Every structure is written in structure tokens, then in C-alpha cells.
Amino acid sequence: MISGRALVSRAAPLLTCLGLFVIWQVGSLALKNDSVPTALEALRAVPTIMGDKESLINILASLRRMAIGFGVAVLLSIPLGLLMGRNRFVASFFNPLLMVIYPVPKAALMPIIMLWIGVGDLSKTLVIFLGVSLPVIYHSFEGAKAVEEKMLWSGAAMGLSAAERMVRIVLPAALPEILTGCRTGLVLALITMVTSEMIARQSGAGNILFNALDMGQYDTVFAMIIVIGAMGICFDALFEMLRARLVKWSEPQFDMPLSFS
């Protein structure tokens, strides 16, 4: 049986969303401005977008770029971050480089990348890749640095080579921190995905949004924001479920709602 209290805490995220829509609805009705459609108008436009073949192809193209950019970034960033965390030379080589790149909004690099490699999939995927890489490298680096020396010594005494210690001790020990970086990276992937399509207008979810804006279809604009936001929430919740399974051993022992946390 679920107690009343648990029920409230389960339903809390939904209540928050509902509250937000109510405020939006009331606010937009009060404003009576064309550029602020009511929540109901925006929500009504969502199925229209999702039912349109053209829009779906656009959104799927976005997601494909996001998946590739995120996947490649994670696969390259984790080993680099771990090496930096355990090897002073690797760290002193890459640290200044990353410090320069970190604060630069990756979308700001988009015009230059477009100039070099065009407005196609590659440049957009590259920007997503850059956006995801930095937090993942940074968190992998911090996680690897924090691995207890004695744990590595224990492994060495059992006969693990330096490379084996990296894969079988540093990687699992740093995993909670790495996954925190990946979670940030996932959200950043979504953000850079949309912004890259805003700059290189050709296809994608961001393209639908900004085309609608140009044509004054404000209900579609807000509907797209809802769609993108919902994707963000879903990805984050799914990733959090995966994360919680992988690092069950490191979690504090009290229950937290899976997502929205």
C-alpha cells in the first residue's frame, strides 16, 4: 500500500507541471497578446506537430545527431578524463587547453564550424560533441583524481597491471562522478542540439521552432518548447534510472524520486 505521504511525493512533479500550466493559462488570458498563446492553444498544437510526417523526420534527425554527438563524446571523454586524473603529465598537457574551451559557449563556435565544414549534419554533431565533452572530461578527471591510493595499491598487490588498475579500479571507483558528468552532458546535448539548428537552419527540432517564430505561428513555437522540454525530462529520467542501477552501491540509503531530483 502506498501511504498518503508517498502518494503526494510521487505526484509532486506532476502537480508542479499542472500548476505551471494553470499560471500560464491565466497569465496569457490576462495579457491578451498574440505572441503569448494560452497553454491550451500550445498544448493543442503538440499533436499537430507530432502527427506531421515532415516534423517527425525533422525531430528524428535532431535526435540522431544528438545521440551520435553524445555517444562519441562520452566514449572519448571518459578515457581522457581518467588519464588526466591519474597522470600528471596528461593533466598538465590538456588542462590549459580545456580551461580555454570550457567557458566558450559551444554554439558560438557554430559559425566558424559552418564556414569550414558546411551546415550539414557533421557540423551540428560536432557542436553537440564539444558541448558534451567538457563536463564529461571534467567529472571523469575529478572522479579519477579522488580514487583512494590505497585501493590502487591493494589492486597492485593482487597483481593488477597499471592498465588493468585503470579499467578495473579507477573506472568503477570514479563511475558515480563520471555519470554525474554524463547527466550534465545529456542536458547540454539537448541545448546545443537546438541552438545549433537555430544557427544552421536546415532541419531539426530547432528549425521547426524558429521557422514557426518567423511565420508568427506562436502556438507552434510554444508547442515545440513543450516538446523539447518533455524530451529533456524523459531523457533525464531514463538516464537517472540507468545511473541509479549502475551505482546502486554508492547511493545514500534513502529513497528519492527517480527523476526531477
Added chain:
Amino acid sequence: MSVLSSRSDRRKRTAPASGLTTPMIEIDRVSQTFQTSSRKDHLALSDISLRVEDGAFVSILGPSGCGKSTLLYIVGGFVNPSQGTARTKGRPITGPGPDRGPVFQEFALFPWKSVLGNVMYGPRQQGVKPAEAEAQSRVLIEMVGLKGFEDFYPKELSGGMKQRVALARTLAYHPEVLLMDEPFGALDAHTRTRLQNDLLNIWERDRKTVLFVTHSVDEAVFLSDKVVMMTQSPGRIREIVDIDLPRPRRRTELLLDPRYQKYVVDIERMFDDTGEAEVLP
């Protein structure tokens, strides 16, 4: 059949009882210098020479900062000495190896592995088949008193239990020497006493060579055949005291034994003379 190495039993039977045999551990004029944050050289260990015979329980006793842990790390192969050599069975130590198993004050368990996973780690690494490694590990877990906790993760265990797991994990790959670095230092007095008793009971079964670092006089005398007293900055050996008390030892009996009391008092007095007041009774 015990899972504890039967190699050591054979070894004991064949080893001649003369001092001319190659010692299990030989530390030969070892010095260790560290660079401090102010770029000055700090001499942590100065000209240490020590022989540890096969099957001996030897404690290294000294105040904090006397370099006793560093000495243990040198034997473990985790730290290279600035000068001198350490040898095990006559071979120079160049790095860590499964013949010398460490147990650290910080436990250093693998938090992503269950108790069973931690204990099985060494045997699996050594190529023991999963089923066999698991069976051996279960026996060891029972031996250290953790039957029923096989599937627990380290974060779910108390400090004393964690150290029991760490001991089982190290025993699992049959090291010839146990290197114990203040293993009970982070535990409360009650847990500490229980673990000392249990360690001696486990040790009595196959009498591995043990090098045990501690700052507790009481602990050193209770456990050891030999107590190596060290002085501070630079770390030097001050005195080696042979502890001639019968085994197996029972703590409750020993505490009343005048010989035990005399060892404790004598060692404390010696530290008092040198002003090494940080040593705990």
C-alpha cells in the same frame, strides 16, 4: 582442508631452525627522504636494517610521523626507498606482488563489489575458477565472522566489519607476508579488542609472517613475537624487544600476567626516556 595456504605449512616443516636461512623480509640500510611542500628534504627513515624470519609476528611501534608506515610501504613495494634495499626471501623488492598482502587502516575495499566480490577479487585475478574462488571466499568470510553478509556492499558495513572483509580479501590470495598498516587504528576500543583476538586466532592456524604497524604499546605486546621500537624524525630503530609470552594468547589471561605487564611498562618507560610521549599505552 583449510583454504589457507598449505604452502606455509610445508615451508615450516622443512625450514631449518637456524638463523642462517634467508629471512622472509630483510631490510638493508634503508633511508627515505621526502620533499616537503617548502622544497626542503625531510629525512623520514634513516638507515633502517631489520630481519623478519618466516612465520614471525613482528610489530613496528612508534609515534605518529616516525615513518613506520613508510617502512611498511617499502616492504610492500608501493614506495621505493631513497637508499638501501628491501628483500623478500633474498630477492630485492621492486614492486607490489601477491606474496605480500597489505591491510590498510583505511580498509581500501572496492565499494562497487559486495563482500563476496571483494574477497573473490584476488583469487579471480590469479586465475582461480569462479566456482572455486567463491567457495574459498565463503569459507574465509565465515572465518572472519561475516557469514550472512556475503552480499552486502562495503557502505552497509561498520568499520570493524569492513576491516574483517579487508583481512579476508588479503588472505584470499595467499600472501606469504601480511603487511598490516595500523589496521585497527580507526576502530573503537571494543571493536579493536575483538579484532585483535580474532586476528591472533586466524594467525594461529597457519602462522604467516606478519609485519604489523601500530602506535599502541599494548597492541604490539599482545600480538607480537618481536616489537621494533622506532624513534621520531628521523625514523630510526631504537630497540628490538623480543616478547617471550606463551601462545596461544588470551587477552583476559595476559592482562593479569606480570610478564605482559612488565613488557608494556618497560616499553613505555623507554619511550618516556626519549620524550616520545605520543605513544599510547
